[in-house]
Amino acid sequence: MNGNETIIKVENMTARYGDRLVLDSLSFGVNRGEIFVILGGSGCGKSTMLKHMIGLYKPASGDIKIGDVSIVNANGAERDALIRRFGVMYQSGALFGSMNLLENVCLPLEEFTDLKREARELIARMKLSLVGLAEYAHHMPSEISGGMKKRAAIARAMALDPEILFLDEPSAGLDPVTADELDELIIRLSRTLNITFVIVTHELPSIYKIADRVIMLDARTKKIIAEGKPGELREIHEDEWVRNFFNRKGGGE
Amino acid sequence: MKRKPSSSRATCNGGLTGRQLNLSFTGYLDASTLPYLWGEVRRHLSHKGIESIVVDGSRIDYCDGAGTGLLVYIRQTARRLNAAVEFQELDSGTAGLLAQYPADKLDVRSEKKGQPTNLVWEVGKVFCETLNGLKEHIAFLGELAVGLIRAMLHPGSLRMKDFLLVAENSGAKALPIIAMLGFLVGLILAFQGAVLMKQFAAEIYIADFVGKAVVRELGPLITAIIVAGRTGSAFAAEIGTMKVNEEIDAFTTMGLDPVRFLVIPRVSAATLMTPLLAVLTNLSGMVGGALVMVGLGFPVITYVNRVLAAVTLSDYLGGLFKALVFGLLVSCAGCLCGLRTGEGASAVGSSATRAVVSSIIMIVIADGIFAVLFYFLGI
CATH class of the missing domain: 3.40.50.300 (P-loop containing nucleotide triphosphate hydrolases)
Incomplete structure (x- = not known):
């Protein structure tokens, strides 16, 4: 490389x-x-x-x-x-069960940036689309399959554009x-x-x-x-x- | 259904020729015939001075995994007796099954079992674990205190959505059961009181008795026990499941503090809800008492006046303060037990149990402390 x-x-x-x-x-x-x-x-x-x-x-x-x-x-x-x-994707995905996918990806943005809600949601949607889950943004983790959970977890891990995953x-x-x-x-x-x-x-x-x-x-x-x-x-x-x-x-x- | 050990489907014949034990099997060697066969084999193997064992398998009709177990048993016993063993005329399937279990692989000692244990070692281990547990408790309480103070100083930092959700679940949704139990406790107290007071024609004092007892003692206590059972265990199970699912790890590696995210909203909501629930317990307890008094022929207004005269504001506020402290204890215990959950589904269950048990113990201890405190403060 x-x-x-x-x-x-x-x-x-x-x-x-x-x-x-x-x-x-x-x-x-x-x-x-x-x-x-x-x-x-x-x-x-x-x-x-x-x-x-x-x-x-x-x-x-x-x-x-x-x-x-x-x-x-x-x-x-x-x-x-x-x-x-860095971002981490855990074996089970470890998405937060009480939040939908969009909120899961938004969470790090919410905590570590001063972005407004609109900007946060747009970025979160971009990350979700990167892993092919844009249309599932409002699903809860319990409503999607195992593979989707892993992809969503990658999207969340990438929320803050880490150098390492x-x-x-x-x-x-x-x-x-x-x-x-x-x-x-x-x-x-x-x-x-x-x-x-x-x-x-x-x-x-x-x-x-x-x-x-x-x-x-x-x-x-x-x-x-x-x-x-x-x-x-x-x-x-x-x-x-x-x-x-x-x-x-x-x-x- | 357990089948009776039968000798009709299989037989085992054995006999000693000199120092050689001959065993021959016929029929089916499977789980249903094994109890019988095993006993026979044991009996034959208990002869003294066996130097070699010959197993004749020519008339075995069928042998499965369980049957192979018997053959392995013979082989292992032979090894122990230092006797040679020979399996004659096993069909290829059975011989293949037996070959799957080479002696050296079976006799490997489990790594865990081999650890040396003695009393000193065990005591030391338990002591160290207790010490570590204590350290964790203290660290947790410190984090919690900092978090709660921060939440009080900057209410904006509290996660409002979680807070309201917990408040609804532990507060609003508990109202019916709290009302029912409060009512029953008031009713029972008054009834028991009535039996006693009747002897002295002093039934009117039931109102004083029920009022004081419920407001000062039983109202907060019953409320706290319900909160421990409903809310404390739920906290432990929720957070424990998150721990098992690596969600707590995910919080940590995202740089988010699990205490701030999960514990603070829960503890603050449950702590605030408990005194509010205690208000309802008190009220419904009074209603229960009133029912008995009305049954005894007193007008409601007399009862109300007696209660108002007997129960002072400091009784009432003291009771609610107790409920507040109980709520804090229960929710802290629930969250701490959740965070300390080990691995696997059973760990979640034992965390929930531990949360309820330690909550109730702490409630009773705290109640005792309050009793002494209130006595000296004259409340």
Whole structure:
């Protein structure tokens, strides 16, 4: 992609739940404008990694920087400024059930800008149209399908035009066509708005389609087992388990 | 329906030849024959000094997953006894099923079970958890206090739509049940009083008794308990569900404070509604008392005059103030329990339960404190 500026730096990060080690001393970087995928088998700590990157959990040791600011040690004001730079789409969408889609997307605009209602609603409608949900603006989250919820959640995450979007399993549980549409959307947003994407997933078709670079976490060693372009990992990676994962073969353990 | 263990569909014959146990099965090895077969196999395996086991499967007609369980059991027992085991003439399907469960994969100890536990460790763990819980409570109360003060100083920052919605749900919609319970409590009190007072020909004092008791004590208490059951549990369940759905995380990562967004409107609305509900409880309690008095032959006006003479303004306001505090306690407990919900649907249920139980405990404790306080203040 354009340039090699590292926008997110993870440095020797270790994560624990109580006594249980989940991630062991990971280091990697995400470049500006790329679609970066974190993948791995079930239970290897993908979502945990993501939750650390967005500051919901504090790592047991190590550091995570967005730009040059550490999200781990940020004080109140720094943290607020950091949070404004990224948007998050959660696995379930996490739309606010008591508000319709338009209000959901409007909420960040309402809280963090001085825009008038008319302007807010227009911007929110634009974001919804970007994800193809303009005509559902007044639906409640409970009235739309799972795929729509995820798209609406992306629209809400983009409300304040963030530099980075974190997506937690965007295509999990969607039918192939809807999943593909979502992938198209991600590529389109990445190309046109130059948004950096950090995506947690294990949907192989989607990884081949969208990922510029992947890291693969290993549940056994709690470390990164592979890093690179998905096509290369499938063909030439030295570890059999990694090749099997990319070729969708069981029995590699 | 549980079928009786039958030996008609399957049999197990066994016998020792030297130190070798021969087992042979016939018929159907499935969940319905297994209870019988398992007992037989256990009996045969309890012989002392078995060095090898030979299982003859040539006459097994059918063996499913449950039946395979029996074969695996034989194999594991053999391992424990250090005996060799051989399965002869299993058909390919059954042998395939058995091969699905290699011994080394079954005997893996669950990671969680292997953790060392002892009394000191457990006590320490509970202590740390309690300490952390206390820290969370204090932090929550601090955030809440700041939020409530801010909402009072800048009412514009309160989310009016949510506030009104909660006020409607916890206030207006509770009116019928509050009215009914207040009425019944007044009625019951008066009735019980009547039985006692009659002995002294002092029925007229029922009015004093009902008036004081309802306005000072029972009105606020009944109201608070209803609010705990209706509103406190609803808060815990709503916020708990939002927690499970990652909506609370979404607030946090959008830079929005969940306390300001979810807790402040709820707590302020419910706190303001509780004394208003208590007004209705008091009123309907009086009506209940009046009904009994009229039944005893007193005119309504006499009852009203007695009540007005007995109940002072400070009784009344003291009662409402208590209701206000109860409302605050109940709504805080509801929201806090909601925010502390763990993972999964059952966590939401236990949060709601915890909210109601801790609310009621706090109401009673606070009521006790008020009783002492009012006594010394002479209210």
